[in-house]
Amino acid sequence: MNLIKVDEALYTELLQKFLQDQNQRESYLEKAKRMSISFANRNIFPEEIVRIHMNAIDQLCKDQQSEYKLSLQLLLETLIAYREEHETLHKVKEESQELKAEMEVAANMQKTLLKTEVPKVPGLDIGAITVPFKQLNGDYYHFVKGEDGTLGVTIADVIGNGVPAALSMSMVKYALESFYDEMMRPSTILRYLNRVVERNVASNMFITMFYGQYSPNTNKFRYSSAGHEPGFHYQAKKGTFSEINARGLVLGVLKHSYYTQYELEMETGDYIVLLTDGVTECLRSGRFIEREEVLEVIETYAHLPAQEQVHKVYLHFNQLDDFELKDDFTLIIIKKDV
Numbered sequence: 225m226n227l228i229k230v231d232e233a234l235y236t237e238l239l240q241k242f243l244q245d246q247n248q249r250e251s252y253l254e255k256a257k258r259m260s261i262s263f264a265n266r267n268i269f270p271e272e273i274v275r276i277h278m279n280a281i282d283q284l285c286k287d288q289q290s291e292y293k294l295s296l297q298l299l300l301e302t303l304i305a306y307r308e309e310h311e312t313l314h315k316v317k318e319e320s321q322e323l324k325a326e327m328e329v330a331a332n333m334q335k336t337l338l339k340t341e342v343p344k345v346p347g348l349d350i351g352a353i354t355v356p357f358k359q360l361n362g363d364y365y366h367f368v369k370g371e372d373g374t375l376g377v378t379i380a381d382v383i384g385n386g387v388p389a390a391l392s393m394s395m396v397k398y399a400l401e402s403f404y405d406e407m408m409r410p411s412t413i414l415r416y417l418n419r420v421v422e423r424n425v426a427s428n429m430f431i432t433m434f435y436g437q438y439s440p441n442t443n444k445f446r447y448s449s450a451g452h453e454p455g456f457h458y459q460a461k462k463g464t465f466s467e468i469n470a471r472g473l474v475l476g477v478l479k480h481s482y483y484t485q486y487e488l489e490m491e492t493g494d495y496i497v498l499l500t501d502g503v504t505e506c507l508r509s510g511r512f513i514e515r516e517e518v519l520e521v522i523e524t525y526a527h528l529p530a531q532e533q534v535h536k537v538y539l540h541f542n543q544l545d546d547f548e549l550k551d552d553f554t555l556i557i558i559k560k561d562v
Contacts, residue, residue, distance in 0.1 A: 227266075228276075235259065236280040243284065271304045340397075342531070343369040347440055349559040350375075351530030353538055356552050363500045363552040364393040366400060368408070373440050376408055379556055380433040381452065381500045383474070392425050396433075410435040410448035411485035414472065418450065418483075421476035431475040434498060438558065443490050448483040450475045453501045456519065458526075460493025465519050468496070495530075495559040497522060502551030506541055513541070522557070530557045 238259070242252040263273055342350050354363050368376035378400060382389035399420045403413065413435045421431055434455065436447035445457075451474035456465045472483040490496070499518075506513045518537070525536040534555045 232276050232279055235276050236283055239280045240284050269307050271307060340366045343367050345375050347560060347562045349530040349561050351534040352556045353534040354554040355538060361552050362389045363502065363554040365554055365556055366397055370408055375438045377436045378433060379498045379554060380431055383430045388426065388429060392429060392431065395424060408437060410437055410446055411483045414448050414450050414483040418475045418481045422479050425476050430477060433475055444487050445490050445496060446485055446487040448472060448485050450483060453499055455499060456497040457488055458495045490560045492560055492562055495557055498556040500552060500554040502553045503555055505551050530559050533557055
């Protein structure tokens with residue numbers, strides 16, 4: 225006799241005693257609970273217990289109304305469907321938890337791989353902040369200090385998201401770090417990086433990038449752009465912002481792309497604002513934040529050190545009740561102190 229037959233026999237006997245002996249029903253209920261625990265330990269599903277109960281009813285109550293037996297059949301089918309759905313949901317939950325754990329590992333690895341130190345450059349005060357919209361960040365910034373004291377700054381945004389975008393940014397970082405100082409001209413940097421991206425990144429993924437280089441010897445800020453969000457130049461003498469216009473095709477579209485190089489002069493009190501489109505694509509009351517609003521907030525905190533300033537700008541928007549981040553948020557400010 226197999227275990228199911230033994231279970232049916234024991235359950236039928238227990239049910240018969242429960243129905244016939246009113247004085248001992250509490251003890252029979254306790255025995256039923258212990259039997260239920262045994263079923264659970266042996267992975268016997270609820271619908272199987274209902275089936276055992278139905279067989280016991282057939283033996284003990286053959287004269288019962290057919291409607292009652294039909295109701296048990298309905299209960300059985302309901303429990304079967306419930307178990308199947310419960311197993312599916314449990315599997316989805318487990319997979320979701322595994323994916324979340326993997327994404328946390330990937331996010332931590334990305335932070336390690338893309339970590340960059342803000343360099344100390346005489347005469348400059350530099351601040352940078354990046355806040356990912358999701359776990360993995362599609363934005364990237366990087367600083368390079370040349371042996372001649374020049375400062376190279378990169379800010380980029382992958383048109384895409386998730387793990388592929390994160391891997392693309394890692395590749396770009398190590399490509400940047402492989403260039404020699406004599407190659408550190410913004411237009412040249414973007415031309416070489418375009419080849420790297422075109423060869424190694426999927427055809428449906430592109431990268432916008434702005435590369436700038438400040439020379440303390442000339443106070444010139446040279447720059448080129450590969451379709452990146454325009455930045456701003458604050459001129460202290462005029463007390464105004466002007467847009468940093470620079471045209472160029474996003475990285476990875478065409479194999480042979482060339483980039484125009486521009487330059488501006490920085491005077492004491494001036495500062496450069498670089499950002500990704502996630503800053504201006506934040507929502508407030510269902511509308512995108514205007515670039516003018518961002519500049520007003522930046523100017524409000526201009527008296528603070530640059531790192532404090534970028535942090536305060538992000539907190540200003542993030543603390544608004546109707547604020548909604550829709551993309552990765554990256555902001556860099558480079559101030560000329562002297």
